[in-house]
Amino acid sequence: MANNRKKTKKRNFIYHIHPPTVPWRTLKFTLTWGLGGGALVLASMQVITGILLLFVYSSTMSKAYDSILILQHDVLFGKLIRNIHHWGANFIIIVLFLHMLRVFFTGAYHDKRKVNWWTGLGLFFCVLISNFTGYLLPLDQLSYWAITICTNMFEYIPYIGIPIQKLIRGGAEIGQVTLSNFFAIHIALVPIALAILMLFHFWRVRKAGGVIIPVSLNEDAGDESKRVPSVPHLVIRELTVALVIIAGLFVFAVFFDAPLSGKANPGMSPNPTKAPWYFAGLQELLQHFHPFFAVFVIPILLVSWLIGLPFLKSGNNYGGTWFVSAKGRRMGLISVGIAMIIIPVMIIFDEYFLNFAAGTSEISSMTANGLIPVAVVLGFLFGLYGWFQIKYEALKDEGTQSLCIFLLVSFIILTVTGILFRGPGMALCWPWNITLSEIASIH
Ligand code: HEM
Ligand code: HEM
Known part of the structure; x- marks a missing residue:
């Protein structure tokens, strides 16, 4: 009896995020390519590796770059963790871009899905901000000047451009205030926004009855009603995508190091x-x-x-x-x-x-x-x-x-x-x- 209750509880958790059954046609891999799930896995990896990085990283102008050197040379697996965080950040942009394209090209942004399209845009914006703010943190020549050139672009926007630029930089030039602001936005503000938006995003997918059911213009949709249980049919596919992405990211991070150039020098671009x-x-x-x-x-x-x-x-x-x-x-x-x-x-x-x-x-x-x-x-x-x-x-x-x-x-x-x-x-x-x-x- 107790055993039975335990079993039901365990199943209930999965059914919070998935309906008990899903139309079998939505399980075809080439409909979603597992890209939404892939983005979730990558975002989770960013949070885990980000927290680990925090143990060593120091967000002051004088110590930021040196803390990355310490992380890379003196901390066990420090370099690997930085590599995973760095490449994960780049891959998530690509995966999200592809997820957006798949939603667009399968026409899954109309009617009850339109709110999720807008939520997705918000998520994409947050990930871009994460990348942008994280970019400055190592404070090497590349990151310092890349952020300088990007924030310089605001000067071309009439009236509001310069005030926005000053707000982002926390002053006229990139300095300690910029670093502190970017750090706070990077490790607290954006991750919280991402978490809230993601929960809403998943809830909306669930509310729309799962992902879109393929109905082609010419095909008759007779077998559309056939449904299969989410466990194991959907969950096993999600786990496979997650494992492939985690393994791929690890292997990539082992072979390719995140770049780090010389210490930032504001006098030499x-x-x-x-x-x-x-x-x-x-x-x-x-x-x-x-x-x-x-x-x-x-x-x-x-x-x-x-x-x-x-x-x-x-x-x-x-x-x-x-x-x-x-x-x-x-x-x-x-x-x-x-x-x-x-x-x-x-x-x-x-x-x-x-x-x-x-x-x-x-x-x-x-x-x-x-x-x-x-x-x-x-x-x-x-x-x-x-x-x-x-x-x-x-x-x-x-x-x-x-x-x-x-x-x-x-x-x-x-x-x-x-x-x-x-x-x-x-x-x-x-x-x-x-x-x-x-x-x-x-x-
Ligand atoms: C979607 C989420 C995130 C993205 C896209 C992202 C992106 C980045 C990027 C591009 C860098 C620069 C990496 C480099 O080349 O050195 C970075 C650095 C960093 N991130 Fe994140 N990050 C995310 C989440 C987080 C979270 C949640 C934390 C902590 C709670 C965190 C902590 C850090 C720290 C401490 C650094 C500096 C260390 C370093 O530069 O290697 N990140 N992040
Ligand atoms: C971190 C960011 C994101 C995560 C974790 C995420 C996750 C997911 C997941 C797991 C699904 C269901 C399965 C799938 O379609 O692969 C989904 C569906 C959806 N996503 Fe995202 N997504 C993100 C960003 C975006 C973006 C940038 C857009 C578009 C601008 C978007 C729009 C949608 C829409 C409209 C659906 C419903 C598609 C359908 O019903 O077929 N999402 N998302």
Whole structure:
């Protein structure tokens, strides 16, 4: 009897996060790729390794860098723990980005799932802040100058830019106040926000009846009603993903060390000074657009679009079908091709012939060097959307999605260019002509 009660209690815990049964079609690995669960595992690893790091790390300007040296050389497994924290932080961005794409491309952000889309955006923002604040903590040359270059970008935002910059830095320059603030945000504020948002996120998935059930446009969904118990069918899959990710991260951390350059020297900036890799696309935009558009207008448009996405609804029920339809997949591929040709050509053309971002300090040049390229890009995007509608008689969702694929591939090309193809003075060059420290943004 007592044994039976114990058994029920144990099962109850799992049923807090999972329904007793799940539609078997949602268990197909290629629907979610285990990415949401993967993000949870990585975030948990960050908390565990972060707490361990706290035993040695010191958050004062004079001791921060030395404490990392002590951690790496004098503490048993210190280097491994730092490596896991460092690579885990980078991998979680990639996994989250892919999770976001899977939600988008399976159409799982409409109706009862839209609140979860917004919660997810909040989670992504928190993880970016975690990375950004953690980046400064080792206080080596790379981290000091990467944070300097990122916070410098606020200067291009009219009126509110400088006050925001001062707020983030806790003064005019990066110093002890910046480090203390970043440390507090990193180890307390953001982890608490992440925990609350995550609980809400999981509750919403549960409330929506689990992940989206694939219903393709052409397929009849007759077998959709078939359900299987969550234990063991769902739980065993989650455990497998968790173990693979933990093992993968450990192996990676054993073979690849987290970079650490010399102690921060505010008097000597490295050339080139690069932003962290996840902001390299933004930094690359700065090479081509007026700074006001590159660091303010374009990011604001992007964020507004991400927030507004659940409202763009076509009324078709394609949820759970990757890329809407077979036609959607074909159009997506065409978008990839167009972006892979046009974006590199534009980057090279602007670098050597147009040079739009040059001489952008005067207001008059904002029209020529700022508005013209933005108008050209917007015109091109509308044109592409119209072309898809006419040529393929695309649904609204297929057209929007193809445009997103175009923007996504463009963003990836900009990021790769910023990381691998920019050398001293941020001039274009081949990756084999720049040193590893000049590819600093992989830090
Ligand atoms: C999603 C969660 C987190 C992310 C993305 C993250 C990210 C980072 C990054 C990128 C660094 C710099 C690593 C380096 O290159 O040296 C760092 C450092 C650090 N983090 Fe985190 N972190 C997270 C959570 C935490 C938590 C919860 C704690 C503590 C409770 C923590 C404590 C630390 C400490 C002490 C350092 C300085 C040591 C070092 O730089 O190696 N982190 N974090
Ligand atoms: C630390 C961050 C995050 C964690 C731990 C997390 C975790 C999860 C998990 C476990 C699921 C269910 C299984 C799966 O879809 O893989 C899920 C679903 C979902 N996530 Fe996230 N997620 C995070 C961030 C995000 C982001 C950045 C977005 C989008 C902006 C997002 C949007 C959604 C949506 C809309 C669903 C429901 C999908 C469906 O019903 O099919 N999540 N998330």
